[in-house]
Amino acid sequence: MRRKTRVDRGPKGCEEAPAPLASPISWDDLSSEEQTALKRMNRGPGHVISQPVGERLVALGLAVERHNGIGISRQGRELVITVLLSAREGTRTEHDAS
Secondary structure (H helix, E strand, C coil), X not given: CCCCCHHHHCCCCCCCCCCCCCCCCCHHHXXXXXXXXXXXXXXXXXXXXXXXXXXXXXXXXXXXXXXXXXXXXXXXXXXXXHHHHHHHHCCCCHHHHC
């Protein structure tokens, strides 16, 4: 068995759980409160979100629990960036069509 290298582990203190094996989440599957929370988390730490919203985002694999609170996951960041870029370009993406 191979030891995990620094690259395999990710940044120190930022141990993310693997994303759940679920169908892709569409932006339209999220409530406006969940969408706002994801956009704020994408800007960086320090944003307070309600516990129910945080728990749902974690359950969907869009956020992860960290030692300093809930943070956005890679899947969540990818969804937010895709939506923001598509809005800028005026197009809809596969995430929107799901």
